[in-house]
Amino acid sequence: MTPLEELRHSASHILATALLRIYPDAKLDIGPPTDTGFYYDVDLDHKLTAEDLAKIEAEMKKVAEENQPFLRKEVSREEAVEIIKSRGQERYKLGRLADIPEGEKISFYQNGEFMDLCAGTHVRYSSKVKAFKLLSIAGAYHRGSEKNKQLQRIYGTAFATKDELAGYLEQMEQAKHRDHRKLGKDLRLFVIDEDVGQGLILWTPNGSVIRQELQTFISEELRKQGYSQVFTPHIGKLELYKISGHFPYYKESQFTPVVENESLARILREGCSCAEMVVRLDAVSSHLAAQVNARTGTETITADRVKPDDQLLDGFMLKPMNCPHHIKIFSSQPHSYRDLPVRLAEFGTVYRWEQSGELNGMTRVRGFTQDDAHLFCTEDQVAGELLGCLSLVKIVLNTLGMSDYRVRVGLRDPDSNKYTGAKENWDKAESACREAAKTLGVAFTEEPGEAAFYGPKIDFVVKDVIGREWQLGTVQVDYNLPIRFDLTYSGADNQPHRPVMIHRAPFGSMERFCGVLIEHFGGDFPVWLSPEQVRLVPISERTIDYGRDVLSRLKAAGVRATLDEHNDKLGAKIRRAEIEKVPYTLVLGAKEAEAQSVSVRSRARGDEGIVPVDQFLAKILEDIRLRSLSEKKKPA
RNA sequence: GCCGGCGUAGCUCAAUGGUAGAGCACCUGUUUUGUAAACAGGCGGUUGCGGGUUCGAAUCCCAUCGCCGGCUCCA
Numbered sequence: 091m092t093p094l095e096e097l098r099h100s101a102s103h104i105l106a107t108a109l110l111r112i113y114p115d116a117k118l119d120i121g122p123p124t125d126t127g128f129y130y131d132v133d134l135d136h137k138l139t140a141e142d143l144a145k146i147e148a149e150m151k152k153v154a155e156e157n158q159p160f161l162r163k164e165v166s167r168e169e170a171v172e173i174i175k176s177r178g179q180e181r182y183k184l185g186r187l188a189d190i191p192e193g194e195k196i197s198f199y200q201n202g203e204f205m206d207l208c209a210g211t212h213v214r215y216s217s218k219v220k221a222f223k224l225l226s227i228a229g230a231y232h233r234g235s236e237k238n239k240q241l242q243r244i245y246g247t248a249f250a251t252k253d254e255l256a257g258y259l260e261q262m263e264q265a266k267h268r269d270h271r272k273l274g275k276d277l278r279l280f281v282i283d284e285d286v287g288q289g290l291i292l293w294t295p296n297g298s299v300i301r302q303e304l305q306t307f308i309s310e311e312l313r314k315q316g317y318s319q320v321f322t323p324h325i326g327k328l329e330l331y332k333i334s335g336h337f338p339y340y341k342e343s344q345f346t347p348v349v350e351n352e353s354l355a356r357i358l359r360e361g362c363s364c365a366e367m368v369v370r371l372d373a374v375s376s377h378l379a380a381q382v383n384a385r386t387g388t389e390t391i392t393a394d395r396v397k398p399d400d401q402l403l404d405g406f407m408l409k410p411m412n413c414p415h416h417i418k419i420f421s422s423q424p425h426s427y428r429d430l431p432v433r434l435a436e437f438g439t440v441y442r443w444e445q446s447g448e449l450n451g452m453t454r455v456r457g458f459t460q461d462d463a464h465l466f467c468t469e470d471q472v473a474g475e476l477l478g479c480l481s482l483v484k485i486v487l488n489t490l491g492m493s494d495y496r497v498r499v500g501l502r503d504p505d506s507n508k509y510t511g512a513k514e515n516w517d518k519a520e521s522a523c524r525e526a527a528k529t530l531g532v533a534f535t536e537e538p539g540e541a542a543f544y545g546p547k548i549d550f551v552v553k554d555v556i557g558r559e560w561q562l563g564t565v566q567v568d569y570n571l572p573i574r575f576d577l578t579y580s581g582a583d584n585q586p587h588r589p590v591m592i593h594r595a596p597f598g599s600m601e602r603f604c605g606v607l608i609e610h611f612g613g614d615f616p617v618w619l620s621p622e623q624v625r626l627v628p629i630s631e632r633t634i635d636y637g638r639d640v641l642s643r644l645k646a647a648g649v650r651a652t653l654d655e656h657n658d659k660l661g662a663k664i665r666r667a668e669i670e671k672v673p674y675t676l677v678l679g680a681k682e683a684e685a686q687s688v689s690v691r692s693r694a695r696g697d698e699g700i701v702p703v704d705q706f707l708a709k710i711l712e713d714i715r716l717r718s719l720s721e722k723k724k725p726a
Numbered sequence: 727g728c729c730g731g732c733g734u735a736g737c738u739c740a741a742u743g744g745u746a747g748a749g750c751a752c753c754u755g756u757u758u759u760g761u762a763a764a765c766a767g768g769c770g771g772u773u774g775c776g777g778g779u780u781c782g783a784a785u786c787c788c789a790u791c792g793c794c795g796g797c798u799c800c801a
Contacts, residue, residue, distance in 0.1 A: 226795060228795060229729025229730065231797055231798065234798070236798050236799090241729090242729075271793095335801095336801070342799090447727065447728070447729095447797080448798085449793095629759060629760055629761095631758060632758070657759095661761065662764080663762095668762055669762080675761080677761065679759095
């Protein structure tokens with residue numbers, strides 16, 4: 091345990107000590123340190139409030155001042171049971187004791203009157219813990235399972251010094267200003283309207299500029315890398331997803347199917363309970379089941395889903411993924427090995443039923459657009475194609491100056507059987523992913539259990555301003571769908587062969603990526619992405635006409651510019667442009683009008699002096715063309 | 727979905743059972759401005775929505791929708 095973790099862990103014991111003084115009947119579960127602080131999970135009939143938190147914190151201060159030594163005591167399993175029972179903490183602590191493997195040491199730590207089952211380690215005296223703060227109360231399931239009782243989790247943080255604590259709290263406060271939900275509102279980038287629906291993003295004109303620029307950017311890269319762009323509809327027949335296996339496997343996280351009119355009329359005529367309707371929507375024909383099961387070599391469609399044809403209901407689904415549609419484009423023509431790889435790309439909008447409590451601004455939504463593509467290739471081509479996909483992700487991240495991410499190679503969970511496909515294919519795919527990740531030149535972690543059910547993947551994960559991790563770009567190898575859809579190509583031997591699919595999305599989703607990007611730049615977008623690139627500010631009404639003249643020249647060159655015609659003093663107009671985070675403000679007075687020039691004020695560098703209009707135009711056009719990053723804002 | 731908190735003008739917030747208010751934004755006028763806020767006036771509300779208690783509800787109660795923090799989930 092690091093010294094800081096030790097401190098925080100001790101703080102959580104002090105929290106428990108104080109808590110039991112105030113609520114002696116509280117049943118404790120577990121109280122570990124975290125990346126940013128500590129928590130303790132507690133079962134207590136009384137619902138803790140913010141006022142209670144203040145009381146507990148005051149009591150914690152007393153415990154700290156009592157300067158209690160932390161004493162370690164090693165005991166036998168039997169003694170441990172006795173201690174736990176004597177303290178009335180058997181409800182959760184006996185279970186935690188049982189988690190300790192036979193043969194391992196069992197220890198308690200005591201400070202003052204409090205004693206807790208704990209491996210340690212701790213600070214030596216409670217007075218070491220002097221810079222701490224309780225932050226919030228939240229529900230948390232015992233052992234993280236929603237089947238168990240929900241406990242109250244008390245979150246807090248602690249640092250070695252009061253200055254560090256104050257610094258951390260200040261940093262959290264600052265982070266709020268960069269939150270994409272706040273900036274999205276302030277800069278009018280997107281809105282979510284409750285009448286439209288939770289988790290459904292409305293891209294306003296400003297946000298749409300950013301999205302459009304990003305799409306143009308990636309489209310240029312796709313053309314260089316030999317992709318073909320396609321368009322597909324937002325819905326597809328239920329049967330399509332029964333073949334792919336997405337329905338009903340992911341039914342819980344999909345929108346309810348749209349039942350076809352004919353089917354709807356039939357069930358209204360015949361009468362049909364809700365439960366029966368669900369069963370009939372899930373069901374597949376014996377014909378389809380036989381085909382898919384034969385191809386996969388396993389019972390992927392189980393007997394209880396098979397129904398006679400006249401019991402089936404037909405309908406459409408909002409697409410939860412783009413792959414089935416792209417597969418149908420691929421399979422609409424015969425392919426030779428000479429055609430491969432086929433790379434089909436689309437900004438494809440998909441819909442998923444995320445739990446209401448999970449929705450979050452633009453980063454977790456119910457409808458989002460993936461910068462998706464599916465590559466159909468031979469097995470020999472997989473490794474090379476993976477490298478191409480990763481280089482695309484790198485280009486994206488480099489261009490945007492995003493270096494604060496981690497890479498995760500998602501592998502099979504060796505203890506699970508949810509994965510489809512032959513072991514040899516998995517071995518090959520996993521090693522291809524691992525080798526490809528190595529070429530990135532950044533550290534990556536291999537995480538068993540993080541693979542998709544159809545194949546391993548390489549994910550790029552970033553943190554938002556309040557430390558939550560989000561998966562952005564992803565590259566996935568898939569041996570499963572080509573089998574389910576019976577995809578083939580003719581090999582050099584004139585025999586049919588099975589292609590391998592790669593799914594990849596460098597941004598992941600446009601919504602999530604833009605959300606993270608807003609926070610990454612704190613709203614100070616580089617010129618090429620800025621919704622408004624130039625603000626023209628006449629010093630008085632006398633130079634408005636000159637402003638109109640400059641405006642039309644900028645617009646003709648394709649620069650996004652506006653003219654501030656408000657009847658305000660110069661300072662007020664500059665202030666407005668600053669608040670709206672426009673990268674360049676051009677001040678126009680009599681001198682400038684006379685010389686066909688502009689006085690340039692940059693968001694990053696302040697007043698840069700007077701230059702001819704043409705010179706400014708050439709410079710900004712070059713920055714836009716190169717997609718240059720803005721210089722960091724000078725500290726205020 | 728679960729636990730807890732919150733919901734007042736476009737935005738930030740005030741009003742603790744007794745006439746819904748301020749600043750900014752917006753509109754009009756005066757001012758004609760040189761690098762982060764000129765001055766004055768005006769517009770703007772069924773206090774998220776629906777019920778209830780009360781002589782009287784933004785305020786108390788119930789229900790519902792949404793938002794925030796966590797938990798669970800995430801092809």
